[in-house]
Amino acid sequence: MTSIAAAGATPLIGPSIERPSRAREIRNAIPTDLIWTSFFAAVVPLVWILYTVITKGLSLLLSSTWWLESQRGITVRHVGGGAYHAIVGTLLQATVTALISVPIAIFTAVYLVEYGRGRLARAVSFMVDILTGIPSIVAALFIYALWVTTLGLDRAGFSVSLALVLLMLPVVVRSTEEMLRLVPNELREASYALGVPKWKTISRVVIPTAFSGIVTGVLLGLARVIGETAPLLILGPYTKEINFNLFSGNMAALPTMINWDRTQSLQPAVDRTWAAALTLILLVLLLNIAGRVIARFSRV
Amino acid sequence: MAQRIDVTDLNVYYGSFKAVEDVSMSVEPKSVTAFIGPSGCGKSTFLRTLNRMHEVIPGGRVEGKVELNGRDLYARTVDPVAVRRVVGMVFQRPNPFPTMTVFDNVAAGLRLNGVRNKKALSETVEQSLRGANLWDEVKDRLDKPGAGLSGGQQQRLCIARAIAVEPQVLLMDEPCSALDPISTLAIEDLINDLKSDYTIVIVTHNMQQAARISDRTAFFNLAATGKPGRLIEMNDTTKIFSNPTEKATEDYVSGRFG
Helix, strand or coil: CCCCCCCCCCCCCCCCCCCCCHHHHHHHHHHHHHHHHHHHHHHHHHHHHHHHHHHHHHHHHCCHHHHHCCCCCCCCCCCCCCCHHHHHHHHHHHHHHHHHHHHHHHHHHHHHHHHCCCHHHHHHHHHHHHHHCCCHHHHHHHHHHHHHHHCCCCCCHHHHHHHHHHHHHHHHHHHHHHHHHHCCHHHHHHHHHCCCCHHHHHHHHHHHHHHHHHHHHHHHHHHHHHCCCHHHHHHCCCCCCCCCCCCCCCCCCHHHHHHHHHHCCCHHHHHHHHHHHHHHHHHHHHHHHHHHHHHHHCCC | CCCCEEEEEEEEEECCEEEEEEEEEEECCCCEEEEECCCCCCHHHHHHHCCCCHHHCCCEEEEEEEEECCEECCCCCCCHHHHHHHEEEECCCCCCCCCCEHHHHHHHHHHCCCCCCHHHHHHHHHHHHHHCCCHHHHCCCCCCEHHHCCHHHHHHHHHHHHHHCCCCEEEEECCCCCCCHHHHHHHHHHHHHHCCCCEEEEECCCHHHHHHHCCEEEEEEECCCCCCEEEEEEEEHHHHHHCCCCHHHHHHHCCCCC
């Protein structure tokens, strides 16, 4: 029987079963330590931010006035009032943004996955990629040029929503596309084999199967755009009063409330700044959790 | 209800690549016809042209005639979607709709084609599940998800779903290859029962299965790799397996290749 280590040659891999040498152990520990260091470098700022915002902002959030009253009549010296006007404004604008962007995004994703084959599909996909990279201020300027300069309308909550639509669209298109591609082709074939036309197959078989993933994508996209401040600075001037009208008058939102109170330097305003920041973080957190809960419980 | 199929000079292409060449055959009503042949010889491709599923693949096209009871399925006035209601198909891997219950799965073909009457749906679902030999096993769990059944049950569910729309012809593409022997036996018994009402065409890799359940058998083969598949011989099953005319058939059937 010949062996590779014939005639007294040294084997390529030693037959030893001893523990690794000291030198080997040290060489092993260095990358491990580097990885742990990077992990902390990433996590520490996150925890620090959360700690700062929570300690500085929590006290105001615990009273019901924060959630139910606006800032009407409150000046920089006053303690009191709430963020109701800003919360309502943010939620209203987010709802309108979702109502406009979700149907457009879903139809675009359906086109890209189920129908598009040629140059138009490639062009659309490319456009979506470009939209992904647009800075929020550019989107805001575009809507400003459209709404104010061209159409001559006054800035309003609805114009903010339009800018947010531009920012939310590519996110939802891409995530919906991925969810649709995850639906196995055999389901589509099973439906065709029953004599069901393509459009009905998509609306009654493919989309329901991908539904929970699509919802998650929408909620995550929404959570992304809720905190965008540039559109608000350009298109949504702050007000201290409650305003439900998306088309006339200034509408408050949480980012602009943070900005406003930040520019006043007295303590009550500073407290409000942090409290509004915490409220915004909580809102984004809730949307994220809702997205994941839906994904977990809709898994069939 | 069951109808005959007559295929004349059919050529099947994927784009410019010819996959199946010059097939002509007849399938008798209320019979079981098996397509056998080595892998890649075009049996499944040809089967899918019988219900116009081949053109779902981008680039898929067909030249020639496929007639169902004298009516050309590829005529310009014919709607491919309507053809698939009349010629049903069961696939190799069970594919129940995951978001639907057992009841909804069987009723899917009917509901998606506009049937709304609850009574008609319940009756048809029960009939189809009985016809697929699945009623007794699922009658207490009609509202549970269709994907919660075993593999053999899921395949019978797909068969029930296919027969619920009352097709004339049932095409089966290796329906038992993903199943264990006991489930396979159940499905073969089912095919035996179904043939009194439907024309059945089954593609199978398993020659013994073809010998067990089919009345007529068609043997497909490739001339060489890269060449299109052809129909080599088609005859009564007993003749194909005991005394075939072509040498290639005899070689395949006795296991010398394939």
